[in-house]
Amino acid sequence: MTTATPTGRTTVDLTDPADLLAAIPYLLGFHPEDSIVVFGLRGPGRKQQGLVMRVDLPPPGLEHDQVRDLAIRLAVTRHTGATVAVVGGGTVNKAGRPPRRRFIRRLEASLAEYDISLKHSVWAPRIAADVRWGCYRDRTCGGRLPDPRDSVAAAVVTGAGQITHASREEVERLFDPVAPETLARRADLLTRMADPPWRGADLVGAGVDEVNAALARADDGDLTVTDDQAVRLAWALSLVEVRGACMLTAAPAESPLARTAEELWLTLARELPAPEAAEALALKAHAAYVRGDLATAGIALVRAAETDPEHGLTKLLTRALHAMVQPSEVARVVLRQRDEGTPEISLRRSGGTG
Structure with a gap:
C-alpha cells in the first residue's frame, strides 16, 4: 500500500x-x-x-x-x-x-x-x-x-519532547487495543446504558468535568481506565460541545495541557470499544497533526475510519491530510475557534491550571 x-x-x-x-x-x-x-x-x-x-x-x-x-x-x-x-x-x-x-x-x-x-x-x-x-x-x-x-x-x-520511533510499525503498535474481553465488556455496558451516566440537565458541563478529571489523573501519571471511567468518557466525547473543547487543547502544541491531553486520547483510543474509540482516535490524530507529527496523525485516522467509517471529524482531517494542509494552518483554525462560550478543558494542578 x-x-x-x-x-x-x-x-x-x-x-x-x-x-x-x-x-x-x-x-x-x-x-x-x-x-x-x-x-x-x-x-x-x-x-x-x-x-x-x-x-x-x-x-x-x-x-x-x-x-x-x-x-x-x-x-x-x-x-x-x-x-x-x-x-x-x-x-x-x-x-x-x-x-x-x-x-x-x-x-x-x-x-x-x-x-x-x-x-x-x-x-x-x-x-x-x-x-x-x-x-x-x-x-x-x-x-x-x-x-x-x-x-x-x-x-x-x-x-x-517528541519521540522518534524505530519504525512505522512501532508507531502503529501504539494504537493496539486492550484485551478483546475488556472491550467486549465495555461495549455491552454502553449498549445497555440508554441514558447519560450523569444526573441533571447540564450534560456538557458534566462531560467537561469528566474529561478534566481524567486529565488530572493523567497528569499525575495515572493512565489506568476502569470500566466505569471508560463508559463515562465515551459518553463525554460523544457530545459535540465536549469534543470541540477537547480539540482546543491541541494548541499551543508545546503546552503541558496539549501533551497530557494527547496522551489521554491515545489511552482512550486503546481502551474504548468500537465505534466509540473513533472519537479518541480522531482527537489523537488532530493533536498529532497540530504539532506536525503527520505520520502518527495518518495512522490514527486510518484506525478511526476502520472503527467508524462515517465519523465526521475523521473525514475532515483525512481530507486535510490528503490536501497537504500545513499543520500551522490546522493550528490557526483551532485558535480561531476559541471564544468565551467554549467549555474549559484544563489541567487542575495544585499550582494552578495548565
Whole structure:
C-alpha cells in the first residue's frame, strides 16, 4: 500500500545531502524503510522549503502510478522544485551505483511535465551513523552519514519532547487495543446504558468535568481506565460541545495541557470499544497533526475510519491530510475557534491550571 505523509516538525538544510538524510527520522517521527522522502521547494529560486512527503517504494516495474501521484501532489500545492531521498530499496550494483535509478529517472520526467525541477536525488540503505550514502546524478558524490542523533532536526524534535520511533510499525503498535474481553465488556455496558451516566440537565458541563478529571489523573501519571471511567468518557466525547473543547487543547502544541491531553486520547483510543474509540482516535490524530507529527496523525485516522467509517471529524482531517494542509494552518483554525462560550478543558494542578 502507498501512503503519503507530509510533515511540519522542523526545517532542514537542503544544501547538504548527508545532513538531510540524517534528519529524516526526526522529520517523520520514525526511521523509514524502503521509502521515498520528497522535500518540496517553493518560490522562483526554489529556496523556500515546502512540504515533506514519505511514500512507500513501489515494487520494481510498477513505478508509473507512484511518480505521477508524487508529481501531481507537488504541483497542486504550488511547488517549483524537489529534493528526493530514497531509503532502502536494494543495494548498490557492481559499479557502485545506487538502486532504483529507473524510478528516479521516471520521477524527474514526471516532475518536468509540471515545470518542477528535481534539484537533487540521494540514496542510503538506512539512516544510521557511518552508513554509506550516494547520489544518483554524480557518481563522485557520497560519503558516510553523520550520527542522526547529532542533527539539528534531532535537537529540535527532542527538545520539544517528541519521540522518534524505530519504525512505522512501532508507531502503529501504539494504537493496539486492550484485551478483546475488556472491550467486549465495555461495549455491552454502553449498549445497555440508554441514558447519560450523569444526573441533571447540564450534560456538557458534566462531560467537561469528566474529561478534566481524567486529565488530572493523567497528569499525575495515572493512565489506568476502569470500566466505569471508560463508559463515562465515551459518553463525554460523544457530545459535540465536549469534543470541540477537547480539540482546543491541541494548541499551543508545546503546552503541558496539549501533551497530557494527547496522551489521554491515545489511552482512550486503546481502551474504548468500537465505534466509540473513533472519537479518541480522531482527537489523537488532530493533536498529532497540530504539532506536525503527520505520520502518527495518518495512522490514527486510518484506525478511526476502520472503527467508524462515517465519523465526521475523521473525514475532515483525512481530507486535510490528503490536501497537504500545513499543520500551522490546522493550528490557526483551532485558535480561531476559541471564544468565551467554549467549555474549559484544563489541567487542575495544585499550582494552578495548565
